[in-house]
Amino acid sequence: MIIAEKKPIEEIIQEVEAYDRILVLGCNECVTVCEAGGKKEVEVLASVLRMNFMAQGREKTIDERTLERQCDHEYLEEIRDVIDQYDAVISLACGVGVQFAAEKYMTTPVLPGVNTVCLGANEDRGLWTERCQACGTCVLARTGGICPVSRCAKRVLNGPCGGASNGKCEISKDTDCAWQLIIDRLKALGKMEDYEKVAPVKDWSTDRAGGPRTVTREDVKI
Amino acid sequence: MYVVGCMEGDCHFNEGNFRARKRVEQAAKVLDKIGIGGDRVKMYNLSSGEGPLFAQYSTEMVNLVKKMGPSPVRLARQRMAKKADAA
Numbered sequence: 268m269i270i271a272e273k274k275p276i277e278e279i280i281q282e283v284e285a286y287d288r289i290l291v292l293g294c295n296e297c298v299t300v301c302e303a304g305g306k307k308e309v310e311v312l313a314s315v316l317r318m319n320f321m322a323q324g325r326e327k328t329i330d331e332r333t334l335e336r337q338c339d340h341e342y343l344e345e346i347r348d349v350i351d352q353y354d355a356v357i358s359l360a361c362g363v364g365v366q367f368a369a370e371k372y373m374t375t376p377v378l379p380g381v382n383t384v385c386l387g388a389n390e391d392r393g394l395w396t397e398r399c400q401a402c403g404t405c406v407l408a409r410t411g412g413i414c415p416v417s418r419c420a421k422r423v424l425n426g427p428c429g430g431a432s433n434g435k436c437e438i439s440k441d442t443d444c445a446w447q448l449i450i451d452r453l454k455a456l457g458k459m460e461d462y463e464k465v466a467p468v469k470d471w472s473t474d475r476a477g478g479p480r481t482v483t484r485e486d487v488k489i
Numbered sequence: 490m491y492v493v494g495c496m497e498g499d500c501h502f503n504e505g506n507f508r509a510r511k512r513v514e515q516a517a518k519v520l521d522k523i524g525i526g527g528d529r530v531k532m533y534n535l536s537s538g539e540g541p542l543f544a545q546y547s548t549e550m551v552n553l554v555k556k557m558g559p560s561p562v563r564l565a566r567q568r569m570a571k572k573a574d575a576a
Contacts, residue, residue, distance in 0.1 A: 276522050311519075319523040322561035324568060 268388075269297040269361045270395040271304060271381040279312070279357060280319055282378045286327070286354040289316070291380070292346070292368070293333035294360035301395055303381045304359025306333040312359070312380065328353075337364025343371050350375055386417075403473025403480060409461055411452030416474075418445035424466040491550045492532040493543070499536065506534060526557055 283289050291313045299305025313331045320327045330353070334342045337360035350356070355376045358365040362383040369377040385397040400417040406424070407414060416422050420438045426446030430437030434447040453459050471477060492513050494506035510532050517527035531553075533546045559567075 276519060280523075315519055315523060318520075318525055318562050321565050322524060324565045326569070 268300055269383060270301050270385050270387040271298050271361050271383045273303050273381055276315060279380055283355060288328040288353045290330050290353040290356045292356050292358045294337050294364050295333055295335045298359055298361060298381060308359055309333055337368050343368055404470050410449045411456055413445060413449045413452055415445050424469055490530050494534050496534050496536055525560055528553060
């Protein structure tokens with residue numbers, strides 16, 4: 268899922284300084300799971316903003332709403348009849364949701380309330396780690412389910428490089444060498460013959476390096 | 490405001506009091522950042538049989554709040570109410 272972190276409160280306060288009627292808009296999906304932008308976080312942020320401005324003697328209208336998602340038209344449409352009541356929206360959705368909301372409601376500023384960090388997994392309570400960089404051409408079948416694109420600092424496809432030491436990456440002793448993990452996994456799976464196969468040159472045109480991506484499904488379009 | 494939870498390790502809900510402590514710490518940090526004062530929220534741990542200790546913590550909290558004075562939000566609301574009455 269998409270992992271995000273709450274923006275520092277000082278930054279959000281500065282973003283909304285000039286607006287009197289604000290809607291704090293949460294999202295019930297990824298940002299809820301990583302505890303950055305769900306209903307609970309909306310309530311807390313709205314309350315903090317009210318207290319902050321009230322303590323300065325400034326009364327602002329700060330309302331709360333959480334949509335199922337902010338990356339689908341149907342859910343964003345739910346606020347169409349109320350959006351004009353606000354001077355600005357703080358969206359706690361990931362970058363996708365903020366942008367989609369901004370595109371839909373072009374005359375209302377939509378401000379980000381979180382920093383979108385990565386695609387990752389919830390390894391432990393309070394710990395989310397990156398697993399995928401959406402390169403568009405998945406090689407996980409050849410690497411025992413461990414991604415050399417997101418987890419190798421050099422994105423080497425026939426690793427390891429010469430910098431790995433004791434199973435750790437040369438960039439930090441706290442970072443596992445992805446290729447060590449891959450080899451360990453292929454050994455456990457009894458598939459070391461896959462390691463011997465030289466991976467072909469990767470098609471990076473499907474990666475972000477090839478420009479913003481689009482997925483079109485003709486079988487789904489009406 | 491103070492939150493009272495069971496002794497650490499004795500929580501009926503296993504980790505409930507640990508989670509509560511983290512949330513109270515988070516609330517205190519945010520209240521500090523917006524100038525309300527993080528000391529206005531605290532967590533204490535004690536068992537349900539420790540009545541005198543509960544009274545001690547209550548007194549401690551009351552004295553702390555008296556020392557800090559009314560919250561800036563309350564003061565601002567009072568000023569706004571006075572202005573509204575005057576107008």
